Amino acid sequence: MMSNLQSVLSSGRMAVTAEIGPPKSADAETVRKLARHLKGSADAFNLTDNQTAMVRLSSIASGVVCLQEGVEPIVQMTCRDRNRIAMQSDALGASALGIRNILCLSGDHQCFGNQKEAKNVYDVDSIGQLMLLRKMRDEGQVWGGDKLEKAPELFLGAAANPFADPFEHRVVRLAKKLAAGADFIQTQSIYDVDRFERWMSQVRARGLHEKVHIIAGVMPLKSHKVALYMKNKVSGMIVPDHIIDRMKNAADPKEEGIRMCVEQIKHLQSIEGVHGIHVMAVAWEEKVPVIVKEAGLLPRPVV
Amino acid sequence: MIIAEQKPIPRIVEMLEGHKSMLVVGCRSCVAICLAGGEKEVSILSEALRIESDLKGNGWQVDEVTLERACEKEWVGEMREKVSGHDAIISLACGVGAQVMQELYPDVRVLPGLDTSNMGAPEEQGIYLEKCGGCGDCVLHLTGGICPIARCSKSLLNGPCGGSQNGKCEIDPDVPCGWDQIYHSLERIGRLDLMEVPIPPKDWRRSRSGGPRKIVRKEAVLTPEEKSARGAR
Ligand code: SF4
Ligand code: SF4
Numbered sequence: 001m002m003s004n005l006q007s008v009l010s011s012g013r014m015a016v017t018a019e020i021g022p023p024k025s026a027d028a029e030t031v032r033k034l035a036r037h038l039k040g041s042a043d044a045f046n047l048t049d050n051q052t053a054m055v056r057l058s059s060i061a062s063g064v065v066c067l068q069e070g071v072e073p074i075v076q077m078t079c080r081d082r083n084r085i086a087m088q089s090d091a092l093g094a095s096a097l098g099i100r101n102i103l104c105l106s107g108d109h110q111c112f113g114n115q116k117e118a119k120n121v122y123d124v125d126s127i128g129q130l131m132l133l134r135k136m137r138d139e140g141q142v143w144g145g146d147k148l149e150k151a152p153e154l155f156l157g158a159a160a161n162p163f164a165d166p167f168e169h170r171v172v173r174l175a176k177k178l179a180a181g182a183d184f185i186q187t188q189s190i191y192d193v194d195r196f197e198r199w200m201s202q203v204r205a206r207g208l209h210e211k212v213h214i215i216a217g218v219m220p221l222k223s224h225k226v227a228l229y230m231k232n233k234v235s236g237m238i239v240p241d242h243i244i245d246r247m248k249n250a251a252d253p254k255e256e257g258i259r260m261c262v263e264q265i266k267h268l269q270s271i272e273g274v275h276g277i278h279v280m281a282v283a284w285e286e287k288v289p290v291i292v293k294e295a296g297l298l299p300r301p302v303v
Numbered sequence: 304m305i306i307a308e309q310k311p312i313p314r315i316v317e318m319l320e321g322h323k324s325m326l327v328v329g330c331r332s333c334v335a336i337c338l339a340g341g342e343k344e345v346s347i348l349s350e351a352l353r354i355e356s357d358l359k360g361n362g363w364q365v366d367e368v369t370l371e372r373a374c375e376k377e378w379v380g381e382m383r384e385k386v387s388g389h390d391a392i393i394s395l396a397c398g399v400g401a402q403v404m405q406e407l408y409p410d411v412r413v414l415p416g417l418d419t420s421n422m423g424a425p426e427e428q429g430i431y432l433e434k435c436g437g438c439g440d441c442v443l444h445l446t447g448g449i450c451p452i453a454r455c456s457k458s459l460l461n462g463p464c465g466g467s468q469n470g471k472c473e474i475d476p477d478v479p480c481g482w483d484q485i486y487h488s489l490e491r492i493g494r495l496d497l498m499e500v501p502i503p504p505k506d507w508r509r510s511r512s513g514g515p516r517k518i519v520r521k522e523a524v525l526t527p528e529e530k531s532a533r534g535a536r
Contacts, residue, residue, distance in 0.1 A: 080457070084504060106457055106459060106464045106465070108466070108473070109456055109457065109474045120457065122459065123504070124460075124505075125457070125459040126461075126464075127460070127501050127502070128461070128505075131501070131503055131504065132504065143504065159465060164463060164465045164466065165463070165467050165468050165469060165480075166463070166483060166486050166487075169463065169486055173461070173462050175499065176499065180501050188465055235468045235472075235473035235476075236464075236465045236466045236468050236473060237468075
């Protein structure tokens with residue numbers, strides 16, 4: 001069965017995805033409650049994979065909880081913690097459990113998390129990972145050629161960060177991900193819209209927007225401190241000063257953050273080649289429905 | 304060359320528990336260049352251990368020697384007389400040298416005085432950078448002469464991750480992004496086209512993942528006759 005996300009994207013409608021951060025616990029209820037609350041506000045939900053290298057409930061397990069609630073998951077899978085054996089096995093497992101969307105990621109370095117002494121894996125990188133999973137899906141073979149009795153049914157995603165350097169290479173990296181098997185792309189949170197537009201024009205110049213679905217990422221800000229933190233401490237993130245000032249001068253920063261996010265979504269939709277919006281309301285997931293509603297993207301299509 | 308640094312003296316002292324007579328052994332090759340285990344470091348450590356012994360009344364006998372190259376049996380064999388009578392060797396050679404010493408002197412306990420870190424090069428005096436991860440299947444021709452395995456924090460094969468910014472790696476603003484360097488090197492060489500080619504998953508069998516590696520150069524290996532002829536000489 002085709003994933004709902006794939007159906008929406010191939011119908012030509014603007015897709016909406018949102019992020020759910022699994023808890024630092026064995027408690028499935030946290031995910032279940034969020035899934036219930038968020039149901040209907042997006043076409044599919046990303047379950048992050050031990051984001052920032054913090055040990056959390058596994059993304060596949062969280063994805064299964066979402067499925068139980070009738071909510072479609074996008075399972076994130078990093079190259080940091082798995083070699084190609086675990087990666088392929090997890091993809092088979094995810095598919096067997098009904099998970100269709102997998103987002104292939106390098107993953108944050110373990111130095112950011114609570115297992116700093118860990119040895120990382122990086123047997124393959126995100127592009128290699130796409131190659132592995134696509135081969136399983138399209139050729140019914142594991143890497144190396146052994147046949148699978150049943151191929152996994154997957155819709156493959158990858159990330160793109162137009163704000164990382166070297167800027168001129170970013171569109172090339174996108175092209176490589178596409179060549180390696182990416183069906184859809186979710187971008188890093190966009191605050192520097194000018195730079196995003198420049199990137200998108202490079203994307204269009206290469207015709208890539210017609211070959212892959214680009215889903216533009218947004219993250220609502222809670223305060224100007226968060227904005228400053230992201231600007232100064234998160235490598236590969238650009239937050240222009242006018243955004244920080246706007247948050248700083250706001251009477252109600254949280255409301256302002258939501259308002260700004262909604263404005264961004266409205267603008268991003270108008271850019272040629274943007275096929276969807278990805279809302280990353282980190283530790284603020286409950287705001288997703290209102291953001292999506294105010295951006296005029298509700299109700300979500302039933303396809 | 305091999306880059307290493309000396310363990311803190313208290314750690315070395317801890318390892319010496321139960322020993323009375325030790326030989327501090329240095330090496331004039333790589334570890335001398337990176338100021339970790341050459342003649343000078345050998346004498347400084349030996350002196351520190353003598354002072355420690357005097358202060359604590361350990362009654363240690365500390366002797367010292369620095370070899371030409373501690374990773375070759377020929378050189379390590381030359382210190383046989385020096386070793387005799389000692390119950391411990393403190394190696395200020397790299398981990399390779401320490402193992403060769405243990406192999407040649409199986410009855411003496413060899414203790415590592417250095418932490419061996421990587422295969423690298425001096426960047427400037429006193430600063431040493433890792434350069435090669437010994438993957439066994441070199442790709443420098445594709446990456447502008449800069450190693451993605453050793454110089455990217457994630458050993459990525461297909462370009463800078465989303466954490467690369469202003470030439471720095473996401474792990475630390477003081478760490479250059481290896482892939483940013485590769486990009487600019489390829490740009491200077493006029494081969495940015497290489498950045499466009501997806502590199503498939505690497506075959507790691509020739510890396511450490513394939514088990515301890517052994518390289519045999521058949522034409523150089525001695526026949527039993529040649530060996531005995533050499534032995535006789
Ligand atoms: S590619 Fe492999 S052999 Fe070449 S420098 Fe890097 S780690 Fe060493
Ligand atoms: S920032 Fe550069 S060096 Fe660091 S992990 Fe990413 S690509 Fe590798």
